Amino acid sequence: IGLFPDVGSMYWMPRLLSMPVAKYLALTGQRIKAPDLLYTGLATHYVPSKYLPDLEKALIEATRNVEGSTNTEENDETDV
Numbered sequence: 001i002g003l004f005p006d007v008g009s010m011y012w013m014p015r016l017l018s019m020p021v022a023k024y025l026a027l028t029g030q031r032i033k034a035p036d037l038l039y040t041g042l043a044t045h046y047v048p049s050k051y052l053p054d055l056e057k058a059l060i061e062a063t064r065n066v067e068g069s070t071n072t073e074e075n076d077e078t079d080v
Helices: 009-016 019-028 036-042 049-067
Strands: none
Touching: 009 036
């Protein structure tokens, strides 16, 4: 999602970012990527696309462990 000021970002940008960064993004329409999102605090975590399937599996497994599920075959299709 781009941070153009016409899509509601003028409300949250100055509240989440420093004013110079908010002004820069609002005036230039510059798209910011993962490193800048992490630096500014707009994102707290980053997972490269190639690792998303691994993350999904880990989250499903963690959810199963929390729920106490022991039959993984039964839950394979219903958890996704």
